[in-house]
Amino acid sequence: MKVRQISIFLENRSGRLAGVLSEVAKAGVNIRALSLADTSDFGILRLIVDDVDACVKALKDGGHTVSLTEVLAVEVPDRPGGLAGILDALSKADLNVEYMYAFVCRATEKAVVVFRFEDANAAIAALKDAGISILPAETVYAL
Amino acid sequence: MFNPQAEAMPVGELRKLQGRRLRALAERAYDRVPFYRAKMDAQGVKPEDIRGIEDIVKLPFTVKAEFREQYPFGMFAAPMSEIVRIHASSGTTGKPTVVGYTRADIDNWAECAARSLGCGGATAEDTVQVAYGYGLFTGGLGMHYGAEKLGAAALPMSAGNTEKQIMLMKDFGVTVLCCTPSYALQIAEVAAAMGEDLMKLPLKSGHFGAEPWTEAMRRRIEEVLPLKALDIYGLSEVAGPGVANECLEQHGLHVFEDHFYPEIIDPATGDPLPDGQKGELVFTCLTKEGVPLIRYRTRDITMILDEGPCPCGRTGRKIARLMGRTDDMLIIRGVNVFPSQVEDVLVRIEGVHPQYLIIVDRQGNLDTMEIQVEVTENLFSDEVKKLEALRDKIHHQIKTMLNVSAKITLVEPKTIERTLGKAKRVQDRRNLI
Numbered sequence: 001m002k003v004r005q006i007s008i009f010l011e012n013r014s015g016r017l018a019g020v021l022s023e024v025a026k027a028g029v030n031i032r033a034l035s036l037a038d039t040s041d042f043g044i045l046r047l048i049v050d051d052v053d054a055c056v057k058a059l060k061d062g063g064h065t066v067s068l069t070e071v072l073a074v075e076v077p078d079r080p081g082g083l084a085g086i087l088d089a090l091s092k093a094d095l096n097v098e099y100m101y102a103f104v105c106r107a108t109e110k111a112v113v114v115f116r117f118e119d120a121n122a123a124i125a126a127l128k129d130a131g132i133s134i135l136p137a138e139t140v141y142a143l
Numbered sequence: 144m145f146n147p148q149a150e151a152m153p154v155g156e157l158r159k160l161q162g163r164r165l166r167a168l169a170e171r172a173y174d175r176v177p178f179y180r181a182k183m184d185a186q187g188v189k190p191e192d193i194r195g196i197e198d199i200v201k202l203p204f205t206v207k208a209e210f211r212e213q214y215p216f217g218m219f220a221a222p223m224s225e226i227v228r229i230h231a232s233s234g235t236t237g238k239p240t241v242v243g244y245t246r247a248d249i250d251n252w253a254e255c256a257a258r259s260l261g262c263g264g265a266t267a268e269d270t271v272q273v274a275y276g277y278g279l280f281t282g283g284l285g286m287h288y289g290a291e292k293l294g295a296a297a298l299p300m301s302a303g304n305t306e307k308q309i310m311l312m313k314d315f316g317v318t319v320l321c322c323t324p325s326y327a328l329q330i331a332e333v334a335a336a337m338g339e340d341l342m343k344l345p346l347k348s349g350h351f352g353a354e355p356w357t358e359a360m361r362r363r364i365e366e367v368l369p370l371k372a373l374d375i376y377g378l379s380e381v382a383g384p385g386v387a388n389e390c391l392e393q394h395g396l397h398v399f400e401d402h403f404y405p406e407i408i409d410p411a412t413g414d415p416l417p418d419g420q421k422g423e424l425v426f427t428c429l430t431k432e433g434v435p436l437i438r439y440r441t442r443d444i445t446m447i448l449d450e451g452p453c454p455c456g457r458t459g460r461k462i463a464r465l466m467g468r469t470d471d472m473l474i475i476r477g478v479n480v481f482p483s484q485v486e487d488v489l490v491r492i493e494g495v496h497p498q499y500l501i502i503v504d505r506q507g508n509l510d511t512m513e514i515q516v517e518v519t520e521n522l523f524s525d526e527v528k529k530l531e532a533l534r535d536k537i538h539h540q541i542k543t544m545l546n547v548s549a550k551i552t553l554v555e556p557k558t559i560e561r562t563l564g565k566a567k568r569v570q571d572r573r574n575l576i
Binding site for chain 2: 007009041042044064098099
């Protein structure tokens with residue numbers, strides 16, 4: 001259920017992102033989804049990839065600061081209010097979203113939203129109660 | 144206490160002894176070393192002007208550059224027939240400073256090194272592992288002779304070959320360890336990798352010095368080694384290790400004042416400072432024959448502790464843990480800042496030794512300080528707000544501890560330049576001349 005996401009510390013300087021991504025490429029790792037959080041000084045690159053372990057190893061060998069975070073991927077119904085409904089369910093369960101980002105799944109052409117919660121287990125329960133399906137991790141890595 | 148008569152000598156008696164010894168020292172230096180005679184003549188002071196220890200302020204200072212100019216034997220006050228050993232500083236910044244010891248000098252130094260070991264409770268029953276380097280550097284031989292003087296068993300390991308150090312430490316039941324504080328941690332790390340539990344060993348005290356360290360490092364050492372970690376001070380120009388050592392109170396280093404007389408001065412003006420105020424540490428070697436040393440400016444920053452008698456009974460005044468070097472001292476907006484203070488703050492925050500770089504610059508008429516800190520895995524968080532909170536916490540602690548505001552920049556690992564494995568700590572971009 002929980003998807004392993006790789007987070008990488010980046011300085012806010014030109015060429016830093018390109019450097020990291022070329023190391024990922026060299027390791028033969030394919031990126032499924034990506035988001036970049038940035039401030040004026042630094043940024044955090046978040047990646048979901050097909051081969052998590054190979055990617056982490058390549059980045060660590062390259063001297064980067066890397067951490068693994070558990071996130072949840074949810075398929076969003078392709079209609080107005082689709083995402084709002086999900087957030088509504090979370091809000092009712094009093095669950096705070098640390099951050100989220102979206103991408104489109106090639107196979108189904110459906111939107112997938114990645115959520116980071118402080119308490120992933122509580123979020124899983126709340127989403128299930130609301131009848132919202134969470135994508136299995138293997139599905140996300142293979143998207 | 145190794146020598147209670149000397150170490151717990153009533154203060155009045157001690158001052159009288161110091162006065163007599165200072166007079167003899169001034170005579171010896173004036174008569175035998177042209178360098179000192181010229182300096183004392185220039186200052187208009189004669190040996191007979193020294194009537195008590197308080198007259199020490201009449202004597203001129205000696206600085207390292209002068210010492211170096213006398214290379215190799217210009218400072219010697221004894222003929223080579225009386226010199227039994229020669230040590231020299233590493234000389235990384237030019238010619239080394241050369242110190243010759245007479246037999247009495249070696250004996251006095253061993254005495255003080257033995258007192259240092261005694262400060263940690265060591266006796267003739269102990270086995271002392273000396274993991275300071277043996278050679279021109281005074282660390283190894285200094286502690287070695289001290290251990291023998293004490294009657295303990297000296298184990299002359301020198302530095303390096305860590306796995307063997309650990310094996311013998313365990314098999315020989317070593318009780319006292321002498322090395323640099325960073326090497327003590329290295330020993331613990333290697334032992335952990337070997338699967339050895341050092342906490343089960345009979346170690347009781349460690350005498351760590353020859354490099355700056357912090358209270359945070361002391362706590363870490365005491366977590367991984369079952370011993371009291373004590374600070375030892377010495378420098379080759381004065382003698383070597385054993386000039387001062389912490390007692391088991393772990394609060395300041397007792398100076399063995401019957402041999403080494405300490406003063407604290409303002410590094411800018413040379414004026415003596417009262418106890419409790421930090422400044423440059425100055426030593427006079429009251430009993431040295433080979434190379435008499437008068438008011439030698441060590442460039443180490445510390446203070447003489449302004450407190451009542453120490454519960455341990457020693458009457459030698461205590462100096463605080465070294466706070467930096469006059470060479471490293473940065474003056475930022477009029478505030479004295481030492482890289483070691485920044486390091487201490489960082490260690491306190493995360494309990495690790497992060498790589499950092501202090502960049503000092505001037506914008507308009509205002510000094511600016513930036514501290515770059517490498518984000519390692521234990522500092523890293525996947526959330527922006529947590530990283531920002533870390534940055535703000537460092538900023539706040541620096542401001543509280545140093546009284547200077549610094550811009551904190553989190554940088555990627557390995558971005559701070561390292562030379563020979565040691566990171567450069569300061570970049571001063573101010574062009575003040």
